[in-house]
Amino acid sequence: MTSADRVRRAAIRLFAEKGFHGTGIRDLAQAANLSSASLYHYMGTKEELLAGIMRECLERLLEGAGKATEGVTDPRERLGRLVALHVMSHALRPDETRVVDNELRALSPAAQEPVVRLRDAYEQLWATAIADGIASGVFSAGEPSITRLALLEMCNGVSRWYSPRGPLTLESLAAEYAGLAMRALMSAGKGPDPDLRYCRAVVADVWNTPNPHAAPCSDGITGGRSKGD
Amino acid sequence: MTSADRVRRAAIRLFAEKGFHGTGIRDLAQAANLSSASLYHYMGTKEELLAGIMRECLERLLEGAGKATEGVTDPRERLGRLVALHVMSHALRPDETRVVDNELRALSPAAQEPVVRLRDAYEQLWATAIADGIASGVFSAGEPSITRLALLEMCNGVSRWYSPRGPLTLESLAAEYAGLAMRALMSAGKGPDPDLRYCRAVVADVWNTPNPHAAPCSDGITGGRSKGD
Amino acid sequence: MTSADRVRRAAIRLFAEKGFHGTGIRDLAQAANLSSASLYHYMGTKEELLAGIMRECLERLLEGAGKATEGVTDPRERLGRLVALHVMSHALRPDETRVVDNELRALSPAAQEPVVRLRDAYEQLWATAIADGIASGVFSAGEPSITRLALLEMCNGVSRWYSPRGPLTLESLAAEYAGLAMRALMSAGKGPDPDLRYCRAVVADVWNTPNPHAAPCSDGITGGRSKGD
Amino acid sequence: MTSADRVRRAAIRLFAEKGFHGTGIRDLAQAANLSSASLYHYMGTKEELLAGIMRECLERLLEGAGKATEGVTDPRERLGRLVALHVMSHALRPDETRVVDNELRALSPAAQEPVVRLRDAYEQLWATAIADGIASGVFSAGEPSITRLALLEMCNGVSRWYSPRGPLTLESLAAEYAGLAMRALMSAGKGPDPDLRYCRAVVADVWNTPNPHAAPCSDGITGGRSKGD
DNA sequence: CATGAATGAGTCTTCATTCAT
DNA sequence: CATGAATGAAGACTCATTCAT
Numbered sequence: 030m031t032s033a034d035r036v037r038r039a040a041i042r043l044f045a046e047k048g049f050h051g052t053g054i055r056d057l058a059q060a061a062n063l064s065s066a067s068l069y070h071y072m073g074t075k076e077e078l079l080a081g082i083m084r085e086c087l088e089r090l091l092e093g094a095g096k097a098t099e100g101v102t103d104p105r106e107r108l109g110r111l112v113a114l115h116v117m118s119h120a121l122r123p124d125e126t127r128v129v130d131n132e133l134r135a136l137s138p139a140a141q142e143p144v145v146r147l148r149d150a151y152e153q154l155w156a157t158a159i160a161d162g163i164a165s166g167v168f169s170a171g172e173p174s175i176t177r178l179a180l181l182e183m184c185n186g187v188s189r190w191y192s193p194r195g196p197l198t199l200e201s202l203a204a205e206y207a208g209l210a211m212r213a214l215m216s217a218g219k220g221p222d223p224d225l226r227y228c229r230a231v232v233a234d235v236w237n238t239p240n241p242h243a244a245p246c247s248d249g250i251t252g253g254r255s256k257g258d
Numbered sequence: 259m260t261s262a263d264r265v266r267r268a269a270i271r272l273f274a275e276k277g278f279h280g281t282g283i284r285d286l287a288q289a290a291n292l293s294s295a296s297l298y299h300y301m302g303t304k305e306e307l308l309a310g311i312m313r314e315c316l317e318r319l320l321e322g323a324g325k326a327t328e329g330v331t332d333p334r335e336r337l338g339r340l341v342a343l344h345v346m347s348h349a350l351r352p353d354e355t356r357v358v359d360n361e362l363r364a365l366s367p368a369a370q371e372p373v374v375r376l377r378d379a380y381e382q383l384w385a386t387a388i389a390d391g392i393a394s395g396v397f398s399a400g401e402p403s404i405t406r407l408a409l410l411e412m413c414n415g416v417s418r419w420y421s422p423r424g425p426l427t428l429e430s431l432a433a434e435y436a437g438l439a440m441r442a443l444m445s446a447g448k449g450p451d452p453d454l455r456y457c458r459a460v461v462a463d464v465w466n467t468p469n470p471h472a473a474p475c476s477d478g479i480t481g482g483r484s485k486g487d
Numbered sequence: 488m489t490s491a492d493r494v495r496r497a498a499i500r501l502f503a504e505k506g507f508h509g510t511g512i513r514d515l516a517q518a519a520n521l522s523s524a525s526l527y528h529y530m531g532t533k534e535e536l537l538a539g540i541m542r543e544c545l546e547r548l549l550e551g552a553g554k555a556t557e558g559v560t561d562p563r564e565r566l567g568r569l570v571a572l573h574v575m576s577h578a579l580r581p582d583e584t585r586v587v588d589n590e591l592r593a594l595s596p597a598a599q600e601p602v603v604r605l606r607d608a609y610e611q612l613w614a615t616a617i618a619d620g621i622a623s624g625v626f627s628a629g630e631p632s633i634t635r636l637a638l639l640e641m642c643n644g645v646s647r648w649y650s651p652r653g654p655l656t657l658e659s660l661a662a663e664y665a666g667l668a669m670r671a672l673m674s675a676g677k678g679p680d681p682d683l684r685y686c687r688a689v690v691a692d693v694w695n696t697p698n699p700h701a702a703p704c705s706d707g708i709t710g711g712r713s714k715g716d
Numbered sequence: 717m718t719s720a721d722r723v724r725r726a727a728i729r730l731f732a733e734k735g736f737h738g739t740g741i742r743d744l745a746q747a748a749n750l751s752s753a754s755l756y757h758y759m760g761t762k763e764e765l766l767a768g769i770m771r772e773c774l775e776r777l778l779e780g781a782g783k784a785t786e787g788v789t790d791p792r793e794r795l796g797r798l799v800a801l802h803v804m805s806h807a808l809r810p811d812e813t814r815v816v817d818n819e820l821r822a823l824s825p826a827a828q829e830p831v832v833r834l835r836d837a838y839e840q841l842w843a844t845a846i847a848d849g850i851a852s853g854v855f856s857a858g859e860p861s862i863t864r865l866a867l868l869e870m871c872n873g874v875s876r877w878y879s880p881r882g883p884l885t886l887e888s889l890a891a892e893y894a895g896l897a898m899r900a901l902m903s904a905g906k907g908p909d910p911d912l913r914y915c916r917a918v919v920a921d922v923w924n925t926p927n928p929h930a931a932p933c934s935d936g937i938t939g940g941r942s943k944g945d
Numbered sequence: 946c947a948t949g950a951a952t953g954a955g956t957c958t959t960c961a962t963t964c965a966t
Numbered sequence: 967c968a969t970g971a972a973t974g975a976a977g978a979c980t981c982a983t984t985c986a987t
Contacts, residue, residue, distance in 0.1 A: 092464050122465065221332075667863070
């Protein structure tokens with residue numbers, strides 16, 4: 030393993046563990062067994078290091094998602110594979126994926142741009158699969174964007190509690206999540222609605238918030254989230 | 259509004275936006291229209307400020323969840339209300355909830371403890387509802403802990419893309435998420451499994467990872483995630 | 488006891504315990520049971536507070552020394568009383584005297600001046616007693632200034648280890664010190680000189696210092712020490 | 717001279733001159749011709765810098781005292797050498813010794829501990845010499861602990877008025893102090909006791925203190941002074 | 946009298962980064 | 967390659983002091 034690799038690995042681990050702003054250049058140096066000055070032989074600035082990690086991770090994710098879904102016509106199979114791949118990658122590389130999922134805001138706008146582009150391209154695969162499923166009638170989602178974001182966040186969570194020790198195989202884990210996603214999207218109308226009016230009242234009460242008749246909430250999201258997250 | 263409130267509000271907004279370590283004491287002072295020295299009339303240390311925000315937010319969430327579910331016997335209704343409340347609170351208070359969901363690791367172990375206790379108490383409500391539903395046969399989840407975490411993460415996501423402007427009412431949003439959760443838990447076996455073997459191969463290929471026969475993945479989680487997240 | 492007294496007492500105690508620079512205005516306020524703003528009703532600046540304490544203590548010492556020695560013709564009796572008074576005051580008021588003995592340097596030159604004047608007037612009483620004793624042949628000191636300083640420092644030490652609990656009465660303590668001083672000044676030639684040449688060599692060795700034939704050392708002191716101590 | 721040495725020298729000089737709390741990191745930096753950030757290449761915290769200075773100085777003193785007295789059986793010679801060494805070191809290194817003698821309280825309890833241990837070991841040499849002299853009848857001291865402290869404080873004073881310019885050689889100075897000490901310890905009963913009753917009355921009068929019949933004063937000191945001084 | 950509010954200047958310390966060796 | 971040395975800017979936090987109330 031080269032020194033450059035050691036630096037990158039250390040960065041991934043520490044950025045995941047303590048966050049970009051919570052990680053000092055000296056922490057990196059120590060974790061990479063280098064002096065802090067030597068670090069700069071293998072990286073640009075700290076920000077470039079982060080940007081590189083994010084880009085590379087997203088490129089792999091995008092590449093994998095492309096490979097896994099190309100030529101697959103059934104939207105259910107396509108979405109299922111996206112879920113499985115996403116979960117597997119988050120279970121296998123929890124540090125990298127946590128960095129990607131959490132540290133976008135630490136980048137300057139200029140450095141965010143290419144990362145956001147990659148993320149959007151990746152999410153577009155999800156959006157298309159969901160839209161196709163709805164169009165062909167196999168999915169019965171409400172708002173497609175919300176559905177996409179809900180599923181993505183659900184899968185992202187894997188990287189936070191993953192531990193390589195445990196009886197569940199990667200495939201079982203992926204199957205579990207794929208099942209959750211499929212069922213959520215396929216069987217409309219199942220189950221009773223909770224008493225939303227009461228929940229709303231409780232929320233209004235606990236947070237001392239006025240209980241307007243129509244507190245609006247965005248559903249105009251199409252391509253992704255706001256900049257910086 | 260008192261100055262103390264202004265400080266707290268500024269902190270919530272900035273911690274949510276830039277993270278705890280990304281927010282300087284001067285940022286806080288500027289946002290609260292105070293000198294950085296005056297800040298210390300209204301807060302202890304920066305860490306105590308964060309801890310207080312997290313505790314208060316979790317206490318409200320716990321209180322609300324208690325109110326919304328007490329006396330409700332049907333596990334489906336109970337879980338539905340938890341989902342609805344969680345989504346509503348995250349939509350209504352995206353900043354506070356993002357801080358709670360993301361900044362736990364910024365606290366020292368000593369300061370984490372009471373926060374983790376609150377979080378665990380809250381999640382216990384979810385765990386019980388899920389377990390009861392499984393026991394009574396209305397839910398058909400695989401691993402209950404995984405299910406709980408998956409649903410929680412899914413709902414957490416709301417605070418990341420929420421915008422108060424938009425046609426969707428809070429109730430509609432909550433209904434959407436409750437529906438996703440209900441369907442995911444209730445209709446087992448729906449939908450085809452994706453080709454996991456192929457997905458696994460793609461993952462192994464893209465990440466240059468050996469493809470062991472039994473890459474294990476934790477399912478032994480019961481009470482919550484590891485400390486610090 | 489008035490508030491002003493409480494402030495002064497708190498200051499004496501804290502300045503003695505932690506030093507002038509080690510004592511914050513908030514420490515004073517807390518010890519005096521006042522808010523830090525209220526403090527300024529009873530004092531000028533922190534420096535003026537210190538200067539006042541030192542002046543008052545020295546004035547008392549000077550007054551007491553005057554009373555105790557006026558009209559006493561025997562230099563031995565005069566010096567004995569000075570020693571006794573000094574020791575008693577240091578035992579009785581360890582905090583005040585420690586402040587006087589240690590914190591002169593914390594004052595600005597302008598504020599030092601009157602304090603130094605008082606100190607010098609007080610030491611002059613010692614100097615005169617010693618000089619008279621030498622002149623009349625009852626004392627056989629080497630360098631009078633050195634003797635004076637040596638005795639003063641010896642007596643100052645009392646305030647550092649004094650504790651009001653213990654079997655020794657104030658008079659016994661004073662008698663002990665007076666005895667030390669008298670004997671030191673009266674019986675010349677008693678006792679063997681230590682091997683100074685060897686001591687000098689050890690010093691030179693341990694401190695890596697050249698061992699010059701005549702490392703000179705001040706004996707030109709007449710009226711007191713350098714400014715600031 | 718290395719930069720680390722320059723830092724240490726600057727610290728010794730400034731701590732002696734203005735005290736630990738009166739010396740800012742910027743003062744140190746300026747005196748060492750470094751930026752305040754560069755300072756931290758050569759030191760840990762300011763407190764560690766102080767602790768190191770004190771430890772080193774005391775180690776030298778202890779080493780020197782050991783060398784000077786080992787094998788010496790006559791307690792008078794032993795004590796004489798201790799006095800001479802102590803005086804010489806204080807005359808030669810007034811800054812270091814003033815720091816040792818005055819700044820112990822500036823250290824946290826944890827940092828004080830090893831310093832106090834060294835100090836106590838050093839004072840034990842004095843205590844033993846005095847005790848041996850009393851036991852063999854050559855010294856006629858009252859309370860040995862008081863004697864030890866009185867002599868030590870007397871000698872400490874040297875570092876306060878020392879100036880390398882002056883006609884007195886180091887040996888003469890040491891001889892003077894050794895003479896004072898020897899005489900103080902050897903010829904009991906010499907000289908009249910001052911009128912203590914009257915002194916006590918003056919003290920009571922000037923300080924407005926009740927004149928109890930038996931104002932007690934500690935003589936139970938055995939191993940040293942209280943922590944922090 | 947008493948104090949909460951306020952602050953500019955200061956505290957010690959760490960930051961990411963550069964550069965001569 | 968590798969790193970000690972170096973630093974301006976910034977980090978969180980405290981200082982002594984003032985003043986309106």
